[in-house]
Amino acid sequence: MEKLINYTTEAFRLAFHSEPEHIFLAPGRINIIGEHVDYSDGFVLPAAIDKHICFAVKKADDPETCSFFAKDFDDSFSFNINQKQTPVSQVWVNYLLGVFNAVQESGKKVGGLEIAFSSTIPMGSGLSSSAALECGFAFILNHIFDLNLTKKDLALIGQKSEHTFVGVNCGIMDQFASVFGKEHQVIMLDCNSLEHQYFEANLDDYSLVLFDSCIKHTHLTSGYNDRRKDVDKGKKILWEKFPEIEKFRDFSFSMLDKVRAEIGETPYKRCLYLLKEIKRVEKAAKALSEGDVKYLGELLTETHSGLSTEFEVSCEELDFMVAETLKERDVAGARIMGGGFGGCSINLIKDENVDEVIKNISAKYKTDFDIEMKVYRVKISDGIYEYKRNEIII
Incomplete structure (x- = not known):
């Protein structure tokens, strides 16, 4: 964990020539059981895991601009927060733009940010790096700009981002697990009502x-x-x-x-x-x-x-x-x-x-x-x- 945090902090320094004000960690997830039922009124049994996207964050001097540096891709992107956002050619950016668009459409007011991020969640391996990216950014906006969004709101914003800006008609499980995870516990989630309960992960030896x-x-x-x-x-x-x-x-x-x-x-x-x-x-x-x-x-x-x-x-x-x-x-x-x-x-x-x-x-x-x-x-x-x-x- 410390290694990822230090690595991301250094990436922020190189990208923005200053020190981050906040560090956020958004986990990937496993799903014990319940594949493909999250869009079919079913139950799933996910859990957050100790693989994360780390975000180093600072309020920007320019209150109208959000800037990102994706260390693992060695790629950057900036946008004006007052403009209507649309999908772009950089796939990783669309997960973030979709989140911002959902917040913008809700009428919530935010300012400019500088964000560098890096990950220990392996991409394309079914551990939901995309949900961690979406919900991590939503959590950041909520925390820094006091948007008063609930955890459920954050999960739904992440899902909406993937539907509207990425083009994947995903269920809610991945985002829910990233937001609601608890150490040593799995979540039994009703994907219809979003009611959920926690079960101890009693795996013995x-x-x-x-x-x-x-x-x-x-x-x-x-x-x-x-x-x-x-x-x-x-x-x-x-x-x-x-x-x-x-x-x-x-x-x-x-x-x-x-x-x-x-x-x-x-x-x-x-x-x-x-x-x-x-x-x-x-x-x-x-x-x-x-x-x-x-x-x-x-x-x-x-x-x-x-x-x-x-x-x-x-x-x-x-x-x-x-x-x-x-x-x-x-x-x-x-x-x-x-x-x-x-x-x-x-x-x-x-x-x-x-x-x-x-x-x-x-x-x-x-x-x-x-x-x-x-x-x-x-x-x-x-x-x-x-x-x-x-x-x-x-």
Whole structure:
């Protein structure tokens, strides 16, 4: 953490020739279980993790200009806060402009800022660096200019940014986890009402370890929006047939079977996966709270099978990685994590055998695909906060 903060602070000095007034940390997230259900009235079980985007921030001398320096891209951007913002060619900028646009449209008044940022969240690995960027900036604006936005407001602003300026029709989970995360706790989030509750992450002598396939993806090009279209087609016909049902999660498997021929095999498979996954989330929350790591692992593995064969968002590399991991000793469960088409697997491994599993899977993956697998050992952490040397302001 200190290394990232010092690195970002130095980047600020080089970019703006002064010292930052504030340091903010916005975490990435893991999702224990509940993939692709956050836009289908489902439950998800995410948690913030100890991988962050660090923002070094100062009010600008020019009150009409916001300036950014993205250290990891070695790229800069500035804009006039009084002008109407529109998407630009620099993709990373659009996440920030979308946030500013949402705040601007709400009528809130802000001033100029100078911001340098850097990250330990690996991009394209399913750990939601985009949500950390969006919500981190929203948190900064709220904190510095006393906008009186709630945590829920910040999450929704981040989501709106991605919808309007980036073109990804994402659910709310990633942004919610980045804002609402708590150390050692997972969030069971109702993606329909945004009601949520916390569960202790009782993993006993097991750890959550991420294996990065190094197959990079973006939701814009990975088929994410195509999957949403498949699901929407299934939902439309389900509600035409059963208009008394209020939420997608309340459709039964028998109802889905009755419209199978009408909606077509592909939308049927997508909806079948989602209904199964929503039920798995509820079971997983109970397993976590009771410390039933074995059953939690079984649920993770079931999810991978569904994502691979029903929702079809896995890939050859991730299927190989998960299959080989499950053959290892003291592995309770494994699955692809995130939107799919690459990124990471999340693995539940007994502490005493983590090093051996990493060594074995790394070697197998290198042999079969000639790719050096990356490994992220993660801990469940707090949501976005302002960092100070002797205190944390949330």
